[in-house]
Structure formats: C-alpha cells, structure tokens
Amino acid sequence: MAQVYGNDFGTPDQQPGRPQMPPGPADLDPETFVELLADEDRVEPRDDMPAAYRKTLVRQIAQHAHSEIIGMQPEGNWISRAPSLKRKAILMAKVQDEAGHGLYLYSAAETLGVDRADLIDQLHSGRQKYSSIFNYPTLTWADVGAIGWLVDGAAITNQVPLCRCSYGPYSRAMVRVCKEESFHQRQGFEILWTLSHGSPAQRAMAQDAVDRYWWPSLMMFGPPDDDSPNSAQSMAWGIKRFSNDDLRQRFVDMTVPQSEALGLTLPDPEIRWNDERGHYDFGTIDFTELFEVVKGNGPCNAERMAHKVKAHEDGAWVREAAAAYAAKHAVAEGAA
Amino acid sequence: MSTPPSPLWEVFIRARRGLNHVHAGSLHAADAETALRNARDVFTRRNEGVSIWVVPSSEITASSPDERDAFFDPAGDKVYRHPTFYDVPEGVEHL
Numbered sequence: 090m091a092q093v094y095g096n097d098f099g100t101p102d103q104q105p106g107r108p109q110m111p112p113g114p115a116d117l118d119p120e121t122f123v124e125l126l127a128d129e130d131r132v133e134p135r136d137d138m139p140a141a142y143r144k145t146l147v148r149q150i151a152q153h154a155h156s157e158i159i160g161m162q163p164e165g166n167w168i169s170r171a172p173s174l175k176r177k178a179i180l181m182a183k184v185q186d187e188a189g190h191g192l193y194l195y196s197a198a199e200t201l202g203v204d205r206a207d208l209i210d211q212l213h214s215g216r217q218k219y220s221s222i223f224n225y226p227t228l229t230w231a232d233v234g235a236i237g238w239l240v241d242g243a244a245i246t247n248q249v250p251l252c253r254c255s256y257g258p259y260s261r262a263m264v265r266v267c268k269e270e271s272f273h274q275r276q277g278f279e280i281l282w283t284l285s286h287g288s289p290a291q292r293a294m295a296q297d298a299v300d301r302y303w304w305p306s307l308m309m310f311g312p313p314d315d316d317s318p319n320s321a322q323s324m325a326w327g328i329k330r331f332s333n334d335d336l337r338q339r340f341v342d343m344t345v346p347q348s349e350a351l352g353l354t355l356p357d358p359e360i361r362w363n364d365e366r367g368h369y370d371f372g373t374i375d376f377t378e379l380f381e382v383v384k385g386n387g388p389c390n391a392e393r394m395a396h397k398v399k400a401h402e403d404g405a406w407v408r409e410a411a412a413a414y415a416a417k418h419a420v421a422e423g424a425a
Numbered sequence: 426m427s428t429p430p431s432p433l434w435e436v437f438i439r440a441r442r443g444l445n446h447v448h449a450g451s452l453h454a455a456d457a458e459t460a461l462r463n464a465r466d467v468f469t470r471r472n473e474g475v476s477i478w479v480v481p482s483s484e485i486t487a488s489s490p491d492e493r494d495a496f497f498d499p500a501g502d503k504v505y506r507h508p509t510f511y512d513v514p515e516g517v518e519h520l
Contacts, residue, residue, distance in 0.1 A: 125442075130442050130443070131442040131443035133439075133442060133476070135476075175505070178503070178505060179505045182503060182505060182506050186506075257442065257443050260443065261443075261445060269506075271508040272505070272506060272507060272508040272510065272511065274520060275508050275511040275513065275520050276505075276511055278511075278513070278517075278520055279511045279512065282514065343518070343519040346517070346518065347517055347518075347519070347520065350514055350516065350517045
C-alpha cells in the first residue's frame, strides 16, 4: 500500500478484495456505527467500530504520519544552502512544521490502540509506506519552491476534506495541519515567483523544477477512480469524501491559472479550458511510473529509508539519556 | 479521628462528538470513579457533555507564569510562520 498524504491506494497487484460494507464483526452494535456515519457524525476512540475500519485508519494515519516525517528530507537537503538567511529561517520553520504534523498524526493513530514505536518499526522494516512523491530528488533550490507550490498544494487539496473525516482524532489533527500548512504553499509560490522574475538562468531553473514535479504531483492523488477499489470502502466509511479523480481535477483547476500568473509552463500540451465541462482538460498520466516508485524503484527510495533509519539509530543515545535522567530523578524524589 | 484530605481532580469535558475534551474545572473526590461521577453531577447537569476525563491535579505539570515571557519568546519573532507574511500577486487565487 502507498499513502499519499492521506490518500490510500496500492499498486494493481496489491489490490484488496471487494469493498466490505459496515458493520464488521458480529459483536458490534451495528446501530451505533452505521447511524454515526449516516448522520455524518464523528466516531470517537472508545466507540464500537468494525475491525476493518480500525485497521484501515491505522494504516492510513500511520502512513500519513510517515509521509510527514520522510517529507522533511527533500527540503531539509536545502536548509544549509538556502540563498538567504530569510529563506533559511522560513525553510527551517516549514520543515519543523512537518515534524509537528507527523507527531499529531502518530498521536491520532495511537488513539486506535497502536504504539508509535511499533509504527516506526513497521516503516523501517518496509511493512508500511510513505508518499512516493518524497522519493524524487531536490536537485536545485527551485525544487523547494516547486514542492511548496505543487506538492503542498496537492496535499492541501487532499487534506482539507480529511478535516471532515469520520474519525474524530484524525479529523482534529487535520484541522491543525491544514491551518499550519497555509503558509507552506504560499512560500513555495513566492520562491518560484521570485525566480521566474529573475535572470534567464533563474527562470530556467524554476521551469525545470516545475517540469519535473508536475506529473508526480498529479500522481499524488492516486490511481484513476476506475482502478481504485479502496476508495469505495473509504468513502462508505466517511474517511474519504471525494474521489481521486475529483480531487485531481480540483487541483488542476486551481493550479493552471497560478502557473499563468507565474509565467511558467506546465509540461502538458493537452492542458486547455473545457467550456462544456467547466474544467481544465489535461493529458493522460503514466501510472506505471507511480507504481514503480511505490514498489521501491524511485530515484531516492533507498536513500530516504537509509537516512531515516540512521537518524533513528543515531538518536538512540538521546532517548537512553532522557530515560536515565528521568529514572535518576524518580529515585531522588522517592528518597526525598 | 479525621479523614485524610481527598485529592483534587481536573475535569475535561467533550461537549459533543467531533470536539476535543476541554478543561471545565476541578473537584475533590476520594478516588477516580467518584471523581467521574461527581464531575458528571457538577459539570454536565444540563447535558453539557458526552464524555468526561478526570486527571489527578497533582499529575499535571504546568509551565511557570514567572517564566512566561522567556518560555514563549521563541515564537514571537517568527512572522514567516503566518501566511500573511507572503506577497500574493494581484488576481492569483486559491493560495
């Protein structure tokens, strides 16, 4: 399974069986859960819920959390080389936000009865995934702009409806995340605006970044609706509110005019306004690339995981020192 | 013979589904179960809540009012954490 910032999908050979409708186990009071969903109400941690609903949420929230944490790497790559102190401070604030978002989401997952250390272990051992967009490299400073504008833009499009997700702790975490994300996309847009109004070389750098990040950003919404059996179940459960294709269209409709304002070209000659549909048409997405990246064959999969595992292992002494300090003071307080 | 003073409990109430538990107040009770029942009677007599948490007050670690300025200072000068810090060109929407 791959998780794209709260979008749950797998490669074609990993698809689950038919969608299972609630309720799940026989010992569940069907009235409660079904009625809650029917009333668009929230399910809270101590409520009865089908085991499959719980399992889906754990997987989705954990993978969303992993995405926030792994997502620190591509941008963190440019902190030491940001072009000014101002840009550096902003980038640090943004990467710091991603860490915080990961923590909100791990906490939300823990309300479902799982342990954070166990989730992190599942990430490290490859049993859980993160958004494949972070397996692309950040080759230039303009990539930081493209990530803010396109990747965060796509993430926000996906995450705003999750604020109304049926599971209370997840929806509340998403409210906080979306509120804090609001500066991320703007700072990315501003980076690209500055570059696209700079020297010819800066402009070319901005165009190159958009050329490389446009299609992977569209893939963040997951496979087409016809090829996304997970979606039907998630929509029935009120976890997902809009289909992959609807969200992707919404993102394209918002982004095309912004690209015109930037004076940059989106690398798709088929983009044009369709008066009849009231939407922008766009070209066919090559999903074989997405599934290759999900399977681990993206440009940076191995590097991202190696870095994450190393950071965790390198931090072991900090966790041990903190535990030893706490134990020492507990003894001192006990003696006093 | 006098009974030992009963401990203080902080009470958190979820007003309705979908909302966080929010601090409502505190009360004394001999144990957690009694605190929960008393909290129900004190704070939710008019259906103010659908869920209650009680936490021993002694278990709460609070930031010190004396150190408030120094404690929260680091966030004070980081205006770039707010979207309003960034210029959005005229006519650009959905940013």
